Amino acid sequence: xxxxxxxxxxxxxxxxxxxxxxxxxxxKSTAARAIAAALRCPLLDKDDIRDCTLPLExxxxxxxxxxxxxxxxxxxxxxxxxxxxxxxxxxxxxxRAHLEALTRLPAALVVIVECRAVDEExxxxxxxxxxxxxxxxxxxxxxxxxxxxLQKLVEGYQGCTDYEIGDVPRIVVxxxxxxxxxxAIAGKMASSGLNPGVxxxxxxxxxSSEMFKQGASLRVTGNLQSYDVDSATAVIQDGxxxxxxxxxxxxxxxxxxxxxxxFIGELVIRLDNDVQLPFLLNH
Numbered sequence: 298x299x300x301x302x303x304x305x306x307x308x309x310x311x312x313x314x315x316x317x318x319x320x321x322x323x324x325k326s327t328a329a330r331a332i333a334a335a336l337r338c339p340l341l342d343k344d345d346i347r348d349c350t351l352p353l354e355x356x357x358x359x360x361x362x363x364x365x366x367x368x369x370x371x372x373x374x375x376x377x378x379x380x381x382x383x384x385x386x387x388x389x390x391x392x393r394a395h396l397e398a399l400t401r402l403p404a405a406l407v408v409i410v411e412c413r414a415v416d417e418e419x420x421x422x423x424x425x426x427x428x429x430x431x432x433x434x435x436x437x438x439x440x441x442x443x444x445x446x447l448q449k450l451v452e453g454y455q456g457c458t459d460y461e462i463g464d465v466p467r468i469v470v471x472x473x474x475x476x477x478x479x480x481a482i483a484g485k486m487a488s489s490g491l492n493p494g495v496x497x498x499x500x501x502x503x504x505s506s507e508m509f510k511q512g513a514s515l516r517v518t519g520n521l522q523s524y525d526v527d528s529a530t531a532v533i534q535d536g537x538x539x540x541x542x543x544x545x546x547x548x549x550x551x552x553x554x555x556x557x558x559x560f561i562g563e564l565v566i567r568l569d570n571d572v573q574l575p576f577l578l579n580h
Contacts, residue, residue: 312405313383314374318390319412320458321440321447322424324472328412329387336385339377343370343388344440371398378405393460400465409467416473464559499535502564511566518559524552533558 315332319325326342333340347366354362370388377384390396390409399407414420421444428442441447451458497508497515508515517540519533524544531542531552542560544552552558 312378312381314378314399314402314405314407315383315385316390316396316399316407316409317385317387317412318409319472320389320414320451322420322427323412323414324423325389325410325412326387328410328470328472329385332410333385336383338383338385340385340387341370341373341377343367343386346370367395367398374399375402378402389458391454391458393457396460396462396465407465409462409465411467411469412472413469414473415471419473499533499538499540502538502540509564509566511564513564515562515564516559518557521552521554521556521558523554531558531560533560 315329315336317325317329326344329340329342343366346369347363350357350362350366367388370386374384374386386399388395396407396409399405414423424441424447425443428440428446441450497517499517499519501508502515502517503509517533519535519540522532522534522539524531529544531544533540533542542562
């Protein structure tokens with residue numbers, strides 16, 4: 298297998314759709330702006346569309362206006378992808394159907410950046426500070442402005458926001474963690490180029506393989522042999538070959554040993570030919 302070529306030669310990289318996910322006030326819009334600026338790609342915000350529906354408020358059900366805003370957002374995203382452009386999509390992505398609208402797009406790699414505000418006191422402060430700044434139905438007039446309004450909104454979701462994402466790559470960020478700086482997240486994504494990676498099997502990562510080179514962008518699948526919580530290092534295995542994966546940005550994910558995982562990252566080769574894949578994305 299080591300001497301066989303995997304698939305055709307490199308073609309045009311697929312457009313990347315960075316899909317933000319999170320409740321209002323969770324910091325996803327701040328992160329979205331930083332990511333879009335770092336990647337130098339369009340930022341499409343569902344709220345920009347919803348803001349424009351104010352003249353229809355009262356004449357049409359609010360739920361219908363919200364879904365119309367999503368429908369328009371997906372149409373604009375699709376047009377950018379057709380042009381080969383990567384985009385950052387800022388929306389709560391609160392329902393599985395919203396994610397499916399993106400994953401159905403042809404020739405696009407969808408990546409979820411899920412923002413969570415673990416520190417509720419800080420979350421509340423941000424939300425109410427933003428709410429107090431909304432004057433006379435300005436931008437964001439439709440968003441919850443108080444902690445009570447947010448709790449009512451979340452209760453109305455009835456748990457539908459916690460859906461299975463399947464094999465869609467995801468980065469989870471606690472935006473109330475001082476170490477989880479939006480600029481740093483954006484920089485990491487930009488430096489990686491969000492390359493979808495060349496699919497390889499572990500047995501091909503031998504020193505004689507053409508894939509065995511410093512910085513090679515790879516998509517590797519293997520069985521999770523072990524996971525060290527302190528160092529956030531996962532070890533995946535395929536036959537007699539194993540690979541260390543740095544999962545610093547996946548600390549909120551519950552890894553299960555003896556389960557199959559796919560990781561995308563850039564190969565790091567040490568002096569003793571020990572190899573490691575610093576995490577970029579995880580399926």
